Amino acid sequence: MCSEGSVISIGRRRFIHSQLLLGSCLFAGPAALVNAQQAANIDAEGRLSKFFNLSRKLLSPLPLNTRLDKRVAVRMLAALNAEYPHFPQQLDVFPDDPGGRDRHSELARLIVASWYTGVVGQQLVTFERAIMYRLVSDVLPVPSYCIGRPGDWASPPQIRFGGG
Amino acid sequence: MAGMEAEFIIVGSGVAGALVANELASAGKSVLMLEAGPRVPRWQTVERFRNQVDKTDFMAPYRSAPWAPHPEYGKFANDYLVFKGSHKFNSQYIRAVGGTTWHWAASCWRFLPNDFKIRSLYGVGRDWPIEYADLAPWYQHAEQELGVWGPDDEELGSPRDRAYPMSPLPLSYNDAQVKQRMNAHNPDWRVVTEPVARNSRPYDDRPTCCGNNNCMPICPIGAMYNGIVHVDKAEANGARLIENAVVNRIVSEGDRIVAVEYRDSLGEAHRIEGKTFILAANGIETPKLMLMSPGRHHPAGVGNRSDMVGRNLMDHPGTGVGFYADKPLWPGRGPQEMTSLIGFRDGPFRAEYAGKKLHLSNMSVVERATREVLGQNLEHDILTLNERIRDRAARYVEFNSFHELLPQPQNRIRPSATEKDASGIPRPEITYSIDDYVKKSAVHTRENYAEIARVMGGSEVTFSDEFAPNNHITGTTIMGESAEDSVVDKDCRTFDHPNLFIAGSSVMPTVGTANVTLTIAALALRLADRLIKEA
Numbered sequence: 086m087c088s089e090g091s092v093i094s095i096g097r098r099r100f101i102h103s104q105l106l107l108g109s110c111l112f113a114g115p116a117a118l119v120n121a122q123q124a125a126n127i128d129a130e131g132r133l134s135k136f137f138n139l140s141r142k143l144l145s146p147l148p149l150n151t152r153l154d155k156r157v158a159v160r161m162l163a164a165l166n167a168e169y170p171h172f173p174q175q176l177d178v179f180p181d182d183p184g185g186r187d188r189h190s191e192l193a194r195l196i197v198a199s200w201y202t203g204v205v206g207q208q209l210v211t212f213e214r215a216i217m218y219r220l221v222s223d224v225l226p227v228p229s230y231c232i233g234r235p236g237d238w239a240s241p242p243q244i245r246f247g248g249g
Numbered sequence: 250m251a252g253m254e255a256e257f258i259i260v261g262s263g264v265a266g267a268l269v270a271n272e273l274a275s276a277g278k279s280v281l282m283l284e285a286g287p288r289v290p291r292w293q294t295v296e297r298f299r300n301q302v303d304k305t306d307f308m309a310p311y312r313s314a315p316w317a318p319h320p321e322y323g324k325f326a327n328d329y330l331v332f333k334g335s336h337k338f339n340s341q342y343i344r345a346v347g348g349t350t351w352h353w354a355a356s357c358w359r360f361l362p363n364d365f366k367i368r369s370l371y372g373v374g375r376d377w378p379i380e381y382a383d384l385a386p387w388y389q390h391a392e393q394e395l396g397v398w399g400p401d402d403e404e405l406g407s408p409r410d411r412a413y414p415m416s417p418l419p420l421s422y423n424d425a426q427v428k429q430r431m432n433a434h435n436p437d438w439r440v441v442t443e444p445v446a447r448n449s450r451p452y453d454d455r456p457t458c459c460g461n462n463n464c465m466p467i468c469p470i471g472a473m474y475n476g477i478v479h480v481d482k483a484e485a486n487g488a489r490l491i492e493n494a495v496v497n498r499i500v501s502e503g504d505r506i507v508a509v510e511y512r513d514s515l516g517e518a519h520r521i522e523g524k525t526f527i528l529a530a531n532g533i534e535t536p537k538l539m540l541m542s543p544g545r546h547h548p549a550g551v552g553n554r555s556d557m558v559g560r561n562l563m564d565h566p567g568t569g570v571g572f573y574a575d576k577p578l579w580p581g582r583g584p585q586e587m588t589s590l591i592g593f594r595d596g597p598f599r600a601e602y603a604g605k606k607l608h609l610s611n612m613s614v615v616e617r618a619t620r621e622v623l624g625q626n627l628e629h630d631i632l633t634l635n636e637r638i639r640d641r642a643a644r645y646v647e648f649n650s651f652h653e654l655l656p657q658p659q660n661r662i663r664p665s666a667t668e669k670d671a672s673g674i675p676r677p678e679i680t681y682s683i684d685d686y687v688k689k690s691a692v693h694t695r696e697n698y699a700e701i702a703r704v705m706g707g708s709e710v711t712f713s714d715e716f717a718p719n720n721h722i723t724g725t726t727i728m729g730e731s732a733e734d735s736v737v738d739k740d741c742r743t744f745d746h747p748n749l750f751i752a753g754s755s756v757m758p759t760v761g762t763a764n765v766t767l768t769i770a771a772l773a774l775r776l777a778d779r780l781i782k783e784a
């Protein structure tokens with residue numbers, strides 16, 4: 086798992102980009118072949134940007150704004166593209182600003198579930214940063230990531246987030 | 250490694266084998282441990298767990314080596330065990346250096362005095378050829394070796410003359426609330442703090458528990474005891490260990506064992522000679538090995554003139570209940586298990602149905618709650634989604650149980666005549682069935698589960714009535730007074746071979762009414778003491 090300060094290796098960045106490109110070839114006609122790689126890179130960045138901003142909107146008011154969240158988004162988008170062949174096209178045509186019905190569409194549910202569980206299909210995208218653990222982090226540790234002191238668990242939980 | 254030898258040869262490096270090895274090595278003896286599986290560093294298991302998709306599969310981080318398979322189910326099912334009889338003995342264990350206590354919740358109970366004589370007292374099962382008083386000093390020694398915390402202010406029914414090595418850390422809020430309400434309603438339930446091999450302070454160069462809530466499948470920091478502790482100590486004290494060494498034959502001359510043969514990970518054969526041999530390969534693999542080693546003087550297998558090797562297989566069949574309490578309790582803070590209901594371990598009823606222990610789960614259920622709420626596919630906004638997940642995660646209560654299955658010769662493990670593993674070694678074939686002694690007790694347990702749910706204001710009460718295994722694999726090289734109906738004597742020496750001993754749960758004549766690891770440890774330390782005195 087990358088820490089906030091570390092750098093993704095070049096090889097890994099290339100792999101991620103190639104994953105983000107899945108499906109984009111459908112939209113690049115023959116005329117674009119000359120600068121296909123550059124165009125593809127812009128497409129990849131654009132798609133990632135859209136995915137991340139859409140995720141922020143769908144998960145609002147939960148904050149999704151750190152560098153680590155962005156790294157998770159990169160992995161998550163790659164996993165979604167790999168798991169669901171139509172995902173890239175569906176993402177492309179999805180409204181940038183989803184209304185009520187859009188928020189309960191299948192695509193929106195899939196994105197929300199992926200962020201909540203940290204899992205896409207049979208791939209673990211994130212465990213420690215899964216929203217389901219973040220939303221109870223005022224009370225519970227992520228299993229195996231202890232943040233407390235011995236015996237902390239005896240006191241009634243100090244609820245800081247809504248619910249429970 | 251041709252011709253390697255040592256005075257003491259130990260087959261298996263779990264808690265039993267490792268304790269014996271360490272005691273012998275510390276006394277200056279020459280010791281060689283042979284472990285079928287690989288060395289697996291703690292960090293690797295932690296990383297495997299963190300990266301696995303299905304977090305409810307606690308065995309997924311412990312994939313078995315092809316040459317030393319252990320049973321795997323679900324996504325990685327390997328059909329290693331062959332099941333016969335009305336119930337599947339679908340147990341789990343780990344063939345790796347350190348053995349199965351890599352993955353447990355560290356419950357460390359002493360047997361009750363009456364657990365040793367249920368035949369005399371209740372007319373069922375078998376009596377042990379030793380009494381509680383014989384094992385008591387070894388229980389104390391085992392508690393010290395493992396590092397056990399326990400409640401000096403509560404009577405658990407097993408007399409002790411010294412305090413526990415450590416005082417407990419406080420109960421989780423979840424455990425304390427449930428305990429208080431239950432005991433107030435019915436003091437006969439006796440919900441108590443569970444003795445556990447877990448550090449409440451730095452102990453034995455290992456840190457204090459800080460609440461990773463990940464005991465099963467792996468404690469990330471070693472605050473909980475794992476058998477690897479004594480493997481490491483044994484090696485530091487001069488014992489040698491060869492991993493990836495699958496012992497497949499015990500070799501005898503007359504009634505003495507002279508060698509064991511094993512194959513390594515490449516399938517190369519090796520022979521190890523020694524003076525004294527200790528089998529500590531668990532309740533399935535130890536009898537399997539003995540039965541795979543017939544000889545002229547023992548055509549039915551090593552140590553098997555009684556025809557009891559592999560028989561009397563026992564476990565603690567378990568049932569469960571889950572419900573949502575009337576207020577938030579937040580399981581998932583602190584260790585995964587901290588209390589137990591012990592009011593039904595003993596009593597005259599044991600003439601009719603099984604004694605048992607019930608225990609509250611303190612495991613985090615966040616993922617379960619999340620999948621449930623998301624799966625409802627309702628049109629929640631994010632805040633409502635979170636509220637529902639938090640509510641379900643906070644109020645979920647789960648109890649599970651151990652029922653004492655009696656020793657019955659027809660429950661048995663044998664090497665399969667037809668099914669072999671990847672190395673050509675027979676797979677374990679297990680014939681097993683759960684009888685009315687347990688089933689009747691489970692009915693009584695269910696009534697109490699319903700009552701517990703009422704006391705806790707429970708809703709959505711769901712019973713798990715199908716018996717689950719609890720991996721307390723016992724009885725298959727049974728200890729007894731007589732060579733006619735037992736495999737080992739009260740010193741854990743096989744009746745048939747004066748230099749062959751057995752350590753582990755397979756010697757236990759009954760499975761008792763609580764977890765068996767402390768009893769395994771006590772017997773192992775007592776055996777080591779006998780071996781040192783004799784040598």
